[in-house]
Amino acid sequence: MTLLAALFSHYRRHPLQLLALATMIVLATMLWTGVYHLTSQARASLDQSESAVAERQQVTREDGTRMTVADFVELRRAGLCVMPWLEVSSPEGGRLVGVDPLAAGCFEQPASEEAPWQGELDGRPFVDISEAAELVREQAGQLSLLISDAGSIGGLPAGYRLAPFRVGPDTGELGDSFLLNLDALGVLVLLITALLVRSVYLLGMAQRRDSFALLHRFGVPQSRVNRLLVVEILLLALVCIVPGIWLGRWLATGLGSGFGQALEGLFDQSLYAGQGGNWLVPLATMLAVVLVACLADFLRPLARRLVGGNRRSGGSVLLMLVAGLALSVWVMDLLWLFVAVAMVFVAAGILAPGLIAWLADRRAESDRDLQARWRHRELSVLARRLALPLVALQFAMAMVLAVQALVTTFEGTFDRWLAQRLEADFYIEVPETGDLAPALDWLAAQPELAASGLWHRVIRGRATLPGGEDRTGTNVDVFALGPVGPLVTDWQLFESTPQPWQGLQQGEGVMVNEQLARRHGVRVGQNLTVVLGGQSIEFPVLAVYPDYGRPAGEILVNASMLPPDFTIGFQSLSVSPGNLSIDTVTDELRRIWQVEELTVRDNRAIKELASAIFDQTFLLTRAMTTLTLILAAIALLMMGWVFFSTRAWYFRLLVVWGLSRRQASAQLIRLSVALTGAIALLALPLGIWLTWVLVHRINPIAFGWSLPMAVYPEFWLELGVLSLLIGLCIALLMSRQLKSPTVAPVNANALAGGDR
């Protein structure tokens, strides 16, 4: 028999232990690969979108008026390489972008990089500018002039300036932040899986200690045993990681399409790249995690040499906790915020089992009842011996608490916000050629509409807030409406002046969304200078409103306040027809605008679709975190069961001393439930703190908007019940061992169960 065979004989004798370790590696790999795969898909999708909407420079007139062909000619005469970009509505629907292929020649692109005007972007095909120009004769279109060399700003003729030009929404910062969140979730999951794998592995090692000692007595060098252990775990890892990765990818792909839709809903843009990520990264990562988790003891002397100490002191861990908490309050940078989260988690993980053991020991000292004293001492032993799976469970519980609170808060907030934004039953797009005035007159003259219906017009466009570092100003969305009525007046506002809607109706000021208020420090009551069309107008800020999910800042203004030269990007009517049928409204509008078809959106259907998409996201998020929790619970269950087996004799001793098996089982239940209950209690503040970090720190820094901080005691209760169930399961599994008369006391010390 070879040495390897002798070593491996342990698993031949205890195949369930091998199965447990293999299962844990497979599940851990599946979980992390799932998260990694989803993150990779999101990253690939965002990269794809980013390259498509990469920011370029355009030339605009300083007076804010539209660019014309004359401007193009003047700039070309000045020797500047500019390319006209003419965006119009397509007769078949959608948008067309006309570009000049000759002028595009000066935009030299590396062969590997596709120019943004090639192919298709966001459903808009690119055509020769002459085709687009034909359409401009029939409808309004917007001419932009892209400049190839941003460095030529010095050569710009008077009256012109450079401005950023984007062909899509600004997803850069938002995307990065979102990916950072996903990465953070991945790291947390990786940490939990590492703890789980290590806890199951150490269990087997504890039981093999006698075999190692025997080999040592037989003269086998320790280094040789260690090498064989590395080979053993390497082989096991390779065998288990591959199916784990396959399962993880299957999980992510299964959930991915819904996730992609959710991303699209969040960012208003197609972001899902389909297949993302590869096999190599999860394989290498999980291999490293399994090796480090299982063989960390070999690395410990090296770590000691590096840090120059043998023990970590409780004081330094406490200091790390306090520093992490303090950092989480003060830092304004996402990376440092994640460092703070890591510090708090590591410190909490080190402190939690020690704290339970310390409290149990203190209770034991003060207990006059010897049975209670014994039970508390046993609790202390268990907390120390099951530290790793306990900490994994604590982290998983904290993560579930935080994610559940976040998702539930978001669900409620999103529903309310969606209801606000889609308050009208129908949304009718105003055609490019449509004259709005007679339509508005007709709507205002309908008695049924006045009695039972609601409507307002919506104008969307862009404005500029002067200033900024490059002095080109900041573009913001304009949301103009009128008349200001019940479709908007019950919107939730973060802060406002008295009677803000009345003020808006009377054109006394504007409202700003939360993103604009946060990024530019805009406060209610202050005056905000906005460049609308060619005019710079100063508006008092009447209120700040929530606007979840929108990357950009937005101002809400009464449509009557827009200057005549304001460039209308888009116009629509929001109508709840009441007793009037929507067909009557659309028939009349078609007659007024003399068009055959109108684009009419049923907002209820959109609301249902959006809700369904978000529900899927929430479901996915909950599923991933719950899966992590289940994995942690299973690990504790396995560890608890096996470790309790090593203590089985001492519970059986109670039976020998005359307690009934039922009484001994009751002691066991009290003990295991106390253990899992204690860790759930310690997970609670960690979870609440993590919720606060996500809601009040990460979200505002990353996304520019915040969710209301809410706690959900029913989740705490659910988690408490779950922890009790885990404790009960351990006790029930263990109680079976009490029934067996063959439990031998000689095994107890050999299994290192004689701790106190």
Next chain:
Amino acid sequence: MVDSLLRARGLNKQFRSGNEPVQVFRDLSLRLDEGDSLALTGRSGSGKSTLLNILCGLEKPDAGLVEVLGETFDSRKPEVPAKNEARWGNLRRQRIGVVFQEANLMPALSLLDNVRFRARLAGQSEEECQDWLERLGIGELADRFPDQVSGGQRQRAALAMVFAMKPALILADEPTGSLDRQTAEAVIGQLFELQARHGCGLILATHDPELAARCGRHLDLGHLSET
């Protein structure tokens, strides 16, 4: 007439090893009176521990009758298991002391707390617990935990636990099996001395012929003969 502490008649026990039945003992009978000591000997696997377990209700015989300290357990008269277990539990808690080869103490309790715990379960006073440790020569170790004392000291503490409960019957399964000869001599000397002084019955399972010879009677389970 001396009262009988324990009588067993027609005890049968067999195990299964794989698919093969293994007969441990068949039609075994024994009797123990107050103040008597009986040695159980026999090779490993002859059923010494199994018999002790049956005599204190930790295992059930396949057939047979056990009368112990006024309670009768007859395999022909099946009772509600919980009721039987409760009767055995009462006996073990208050009147039957069991000593194993090792691991007789709760590792998380000090020696004194172990003795007090056992006395409390038996309904005895805790005041004498320190005295019992003193009498067994380990009084100064009362606050130590089991892993902080030697094997011999742990077995002495186990004896202190048994005597603190004031048992009528002591069942000892290789109580000195893990001790060196000198320590074993000292521990077993104390066991016999205290058993004689308190007049309780003793059944001792052992491999050691010299130790068996110190008991009043001897039952060899290997040959099932009593001397």
